[in-house]
Amino acid sequence: MRTHNQYYAQGNYINADNINADSFYARIPNSKAPAAKVVTVFEHQRLTAHDFPHVSDFHWLMAQEFAVFTIKRKQGQWQLKVGHHIGIILLPSGMTLELLPKLDQSTQYNNIAQTRHWVQGMLSDLTRLDARQSRKLPSMKNLGQFSDQSMPLSVEAPPLSDWLLEQFLQRLVRYQPTQHYQAQINNQSSLQGRLLIKEQLRHNSMQPHKFFCERSVLSQDMLANRLIKSALVWLMPLLPRSICTPLLQPWQPLFGLNQRERQRLASIYAQAKQQLSVLPLQKQQLQAAQQLVDLAYWLLQQSKASTGYGIDPTRPNLSQPKLCLLIDMNQAFEKWASQRIASMFQQLSSNYHPFYQIQSVWLNDSEGQACVSIRPDLLIYKTADNDNNQNQSDTAVSKETVNGCYSHVIDIKWKYLPHAGAITASDAYQLTSYAQAYQAGQGWMVYPVLGDKRRPVALKQQMYRDSGDSKSDIIDGTKSNHSNHADLWLIPFDVLTGMVNGDLPANLNEA
Secondary structure, three states: OEEEOHHHHOOOOOOOOOOOOOOOOOOOOOOOOOOOOEEEEEOOOEEOHHHOOOHHHHHHHHHHOOOOEEEEEEOOEEEEEEOOEEEEEEOOOOOEEEEEOOOOHHHOOOOHHHHHHHHHHHHHHOOOOOOOOOOOOOOHHHOOOOOOOOOOOOOOOOOHHHHHHHHHHHHHOOOOOOOEEEEEEEEEOOOOOEEOHHHHHHHOOOOOOOEEEEEEEEEOOOHHHHHHHHHHHHHHHHOOHHHHHHHHHHHOOOOOOOHHHHHOHHHHHHHHHHHHHOOOOOHHHHHHHHHHHHHHHHHHHHOOOOOOOOOOOOOHHHHOOOOEEEEEHHHHHHHHHHHHHHHHHHHHOOOEEEEEOOOEEEEEOOOOOEEEEEOOOEEEEEEOHHHOOOOOOOOOOOOOOOOEEEEEEEEEOOOOOOOHHHOOHHHHHHHHHHHHHHOOOEEEEEEEEOOOOOOOEEEOOOEEEEOOOOOEEEEOOOOEOOEOOOEEEEEEEEOOOOEEOOOOOOOHHHO
């Protein structure tokens, strides 16, 4: 574990008195502000109280019972074992706990900047779906809000907390709280706007000096602005005080979401998007507003993480929800690799159509009831040349209406695989079952690596048939008269480049 603050000494700062949309790309924090410290840990690491500059932070984490940590007792000492999540947790001391992924021992300590680089690239990549496409990767709401136009990372990559804050500030400085006309209904002593006859007769028959009227008022009090304000307040602990005032000034009159609205955040978010869509904004302004609302919603979703059991409610400074962002690394890597590999196939030929996590029934009982379903991470369907304009959708292609076949079934695993012999039997069974169910020509198991040295490895299946005596003949697993098996491959995915390693398997276009 390390505590890092080198980034703060590089002179990357913003001038709080000169914030404008034309010349500013948010670089935080301000070099004149006190350097906030970051405690960096990795997946699967075991943490003790001695690993924290402030022992109270460790005890606070113990009390929270976050799902990302497993509490252990070893040699009379409490430990927190980090799970398969990445993200940030703001600790009560003001320090930030940064959780990074770990592939092997080489990813720890001496390659923190490298790890930050590719993690931030992964999160940015997940937003680069073509806006003209109707489909999106599954569960993108938790990963699809980061800017794809962020500034190039420096040699010393900023911690995830700083990078996340940059994404928000880059949008915020280009957006002012939107105003729109809202209908206000008041029962008042002067007639303003439109008199509501029905309500006037019902409420004011005995008080003719009052008027029940409706008028349109230009107001900033709209759900989109309040979503953004709530997220801004949530991020405030990461902001140096020297820039808080100029950033908050346009937002000061607005209120954030109340507790009841936070409980129905999804519906509030949908209403906010609908309000924005009908405003008379230019295309670029509308896009910037929608992206900021998307990011604000995502941040508020993360703040729903459990903030503690057993915390003394008489100490409000500890019972307040802390800034917490935790992302399941298994899901993040699956989505990232799926997108990258699908793009690779589509660049190779327009006949390839990707389908993400399609669930299909695999086993039925004698009465036709579904027993077991399967859901590969990525399916590649290859149409014939005359069907390459077939409309794409996020459901499996019907082979009755389209001339083609499933060419590749791809399973993606976030796990360290030092060599081909390290593949587990369960992973091999799963890949073989997928390929058999979809009658795919090739089955890929994709796994992460650091660098381009590892190459794809073909797995040859062995078939055993009864030769009429106590012995069995071994038949090579390549396609023959006695087998109809897919070609199975272990495919290394280089996280540093976001690409599969090596040349594509030679028979890729023949599958």
